[in-house]
Amino acid sequence: MANPWCFFWFVSKKPIIWQPWNTQIDFQNMNTFDPSDRRNFIKKASLGSFAALLGTDIVFALPKGYLPVALENDPQKLFGKHKDLIVRNNLPWNVEPPAHLLDDKITPADKMFIRNNGLVPENIDVAKWILTIKGEAIDQEKTYTLEELKTKFPRHTYHLVLECGGNGRSEFYPPTEGNQWELGAVSCAEWTGVRLKDILADVGIKSNAVYVGFHAADLHLSRDANKEAISRGIPIDKAREDETLVAFQMNGKDIPLVHGHPLRLIASGFPASVSGKWLTALSVRDRVHDGEKMAPPSYSIPCDPVEAGAEVANENMCIIEKMPVKSLITYPKSGAMIKENATLGIRGHAWTGESRITKTEYSIDFGATWKPCQLERGKNKYAWQGFEAKVDFPKKGYYEVWVKATDDSGMSQPMLTPGWNPKGYLNNACHRIAIKVT
Ligand SMILES: Nc1nc2c(c(=O)[nH]1)N[C@H]1C(S)=C(S)[C@@H](COP(=O)(O)O)O[C@H]1N2
Ligand SMILES: [Mo]
Numbered sequence: 549m550a551n552p553w554c555f556f557w558f559v560s561k562k563p564i565i566w567q568p569w570n571t572q573i574d575f576q577n578m579n580t581f582d583p584s585d586r587r588n589f590i591k592k593a594s595l596g597s598f599a600a601l602l603g604t605d606i607v608f609a610l611p612k613g614y615l616p617v618a619l620e621n622d623p624q625k626l627f628g629k630h631k632d633l634i635v636r637n638n639l640p641w642n643v644e645p646p647a648h649l650l651d652d653k654i655t656p657a658d659k660m661f662i663r664n665n666g667l668v669p670e671n672i673d674v675a676k677w678i679l680t681i682k683g684e685a686i687d688q689e690k691t692y693t694l695e696e697l698k699t700k701f702p703r704h705t706y707h708l709v710l711e712c713g714g715n716g717r718s719e720f721y722p723p724t725e726g727n728q729w730e731l732g733a734v735s736c737a738e739w740t741g742v743r744l745k746d747i748l749a750d751v752g753i754k755s756n757a758v759y760v761g762f763h764a765a766d767l768h769l770s771r772d773a774n775k776e777a778i779s780r781g782i783p784i785d786k787a788r789e790d791e792t793l794v795a796f797q798m799n800g801k802d803i804p805l806v807h808g809h810p811l812r813l814i815a816s817g818f819p820a821s822v823s824g825k826w827l828t829a830l831s832v833r834d835r836v837h838d839g840e841k842m843a844p845p846s847y848s849i850p851c852d853p854v855e856a857g858a859e860v861a862n863e864n865m866c867i868i869e870k871m872p873v874k875s876l877i878t879y880p881k882s883g884a885m886i887k888e889n890a891t892l893g894i895r896g897h898a899w900t901g902e903s904r905i906t907k908t909e910y911s912i913d914f915g916a917t918w919k920p921c922q923l924e925r926g927k928n929k930y931a932w933q934g935f936e937a938k939v940d941f942p943k944k945g946y947y948e949v950w951v952k953a954t955d956d957s958g959m960s961q962p963m964l965t966p967g968w969n970p971k972g973y974l975n976n977a978c979h980r981i982a983i984k985v986t
Contacts, residue, residue, distance in 0.1 A: 601625055612771075623662065627806045630658045636727045640664035640769060640777075641806070644732035647979065648881035650897070653934060654707065655735040657804045663712050663733060664806075665841065666777025669765040669826050674810045679794065681747065683831035685757035692747070694810060698796065700750070701742035706791050706816075707931035709736045709899045713819030713847050713868055716975030719965045722857045724972030731876060731979060736897065736932040739814050741795030744830075745788040753784075753832050760787040761837030762813050762824030779839025780822045780847065781831070782815050783869070791816060791930050794827065816930035817901035819868050819973070821847050836867070843867075849969040856968035865970075871901030872976040873961055875908060875935070875953040882981035892939045892983065897932035898923070898953035907954040908935035912947050912983075915963050921951065941985045950980045 599605050601619055610616060615626075615638075623629040623643045630649060636642040644661040652659065674694060682689045692700070712733035714726050727733075744760070761781030768775035786792060793814045796803065803809045808825030815822050821841065831837065841847065844865035850858075851866040875898035886892050898905040904926070909918035919937065926933035941947055954960040965977045 627662065627804070628658055629662070633659070633661075634730075634732070636729065640666055641668070642727045644729055646881075647731045647876055647896075647981075648878055650732060650734070650876060651878035651895070653736075654799060655737050657737075657799060657807065660735045660737065660807065661712070661733045662806050663727070663820065664766070664777075666766040666768050667771070668806055669767065672765070672805070672809060672826075677810050677828075679811060679827060680829040681751045681832065682829060683757075683761075684834040685754045685832040686751055687754065690751045694796065697742055697747075697794065697811075701746045703740060704743060704790070704793065705738060705740040705797075706793070706929075707736055707927040708739050708791060708793075708814055708816035709734065709930055709932050710814070710816060710820035710823055711735075711871055711874070711899070713821055713871070713973045714971070716965075716977070717972035719975055719977065720856075720968055720972045721965070722968075724968075724970060726972055733820075734874075734876070734899075736899070737798050738800065739793055739795045739812075740797035740800070741793035741812075741814065743790060744792045744794055744813070744815075745790075747794060747830075748787065748832065751832075754834075756834045757784050757832050758835060759783055759833040759837045761831040761833055761839045761842070762822075762827055763829035763831065763839070764824045765826040765828050776840040778821065778824070778841045779837070780824065780842050781833070781837035781839065782818060782822050784832075786815055786818065786869075789815075791928065817870055819847050819871060845971055847973065848971070849967070849973055853967055854969070858968075858970070860970050868973060869901075871899075872966075872974055873900045873902070873905065873953050873955050873959050874898065874976040875905075875951050875961065875979060877949065877951050877979050877981050880981070880983075883984075884981070885984045885986055886941075888941075888944050888985055890985075892941070892949075893936065894921075894939055894949055894951075894981075895934065895936040896951060896979070898935055898951075899926075899930075899932040900953070900955045900959075901930075902955055902957065902959070904929070904956050905933050905953045906956045908933075909952050909954075910937050910939060911950045911952070912939065912941065914948065915950065918952065941983070944985050947983045947985065948980045949983055950978045952978050 641664045645659045649659045679692045715729045715733035718728040766777045795814045811827040813824040844862040848865035850860045877896040879895045908921040908923045911918045921935040921937040924934040961978045
């Protein structure tokens with residue numbers, strides 16, 4: 549007799565597909581878990597079982613370094629990200645939101661881009677976490693536990709923009725290598741921590757200090773423990789700014805694992821690559837830090853402009869410091885339709901690594917005329933500043949709304965993609981959205 553299950557297989561319309569992504573994990577509330585639960589959660593994931601995420605046991609051990617394929621392309625599942633984030637790469641994880649998801653004043657964790665150079669650290673033991681301060685420009689190495697950092701120094705909270713140096717890379721022509729970021733590799737969260745300058749003062753640094761480099765706990769992609777995934781740094785003046793933090797909280801909670809739990813350097817205004825996640829050590833250097841991805845061509849642009857597509861020798865490249873003036877329209881979503889004679893409210897954020905945005909304007913005629921937007925001041929230096937405007941359209945048809953920000957020194961955003969560079973950094977061209985009036 550034929551196997552009755554075979555018969556069933558043929559008559560049923562479809563095999564039943566098990567969908568692990570239907571199992572809900574409450575990532576947003578992860579920080580309210582009992583701390584031991586949180587540790588267990590991370591440990592479980594790192595042991596390769598991923599059972600909690602899959603909602604069932606994995607019967608045969610996965611090879612080391614493998615993600616269960618059911619979770620492979622799912623930052624929603626792994627990191628609690630919003631379902632509409634775009635995955636640019638999953639080894640390492642590079643994920644960005646579309647512009648309209650960045651509408652919040654303070655970017656919530658689920659809408660924040662992820663930019664990793666290596667692998668998210670495994671087996672984080674918060675109780676044993678140590679920050680070491682070392683380097684040529686101090687007398688004696690010093691260490692702090694998390695508890696010491698939190699109790700010894702005053703706490704500060706700031707709204708701080710983190711923008712990847714390669715944000716907007718996808719618009720460069722000829723194309724440049726790297727994650728093809730569109731507009732979403734930027735965030736503005738509320739970061740809480742202690743000032744790096746307070747720690748440096750406590751350690752005591754020598755007068756020959758010129759740079760502070762970070763070291764972190766993430767593994768190199770090769771899993772070679774002797775290699776660092778990334779170890780960048782900042783000039784000593786930047787390290788001494790009030791807003792440069794060694795942070796342990798984001799948006800009022802422990803920093804999410806993928807954003808640097810339990811400790812992170814935050815130096816807003818520079819490319820976000822200097823804001824080292826999973827911070828384990830800081831080197832106070834008597835020279836420009838020479839860690840992984842610090843030297844040109846990484847995070848560097850030609851010191852003098854070059855022709856698009858040109859090859860540039862490393863010695864003619866300069867390390868990027870301050871990020872340029874920029875803005876993003878976060879409402880409405882590009883492609884919105886409105887009725888004839890209706891007024892459209894637009895809004896978004898503007899920011900700069902230099903000083904302050906003093907003007908935001910919009911145009912619906914490709915820059916022939918500009919009208920002012922209302923602009924907020926922003927909570928502190930390096931916070932993004934909200935803008936909004938009410939836009940009227942003369943008649944039915946297709947329009948583009950363009951927004952342009954200007955800072956207090958008169959620096960503004962170009963309408964065209966600016967200065968081509970071999971690695972595709974610093975595209976601060978105006979953002980534009982499509983509107984159909986019907
Ligand atoms: N330890 C460590 N820190 C890191 C990185 C990394 O790969 N490892 N990536 C850097 C880069 S290039 C960027 S743009 C930001 C991204 O921060 P986010 O993932 O929290 O948005 O973190 C920076 N800090
Ligand atoms: Mo980055």
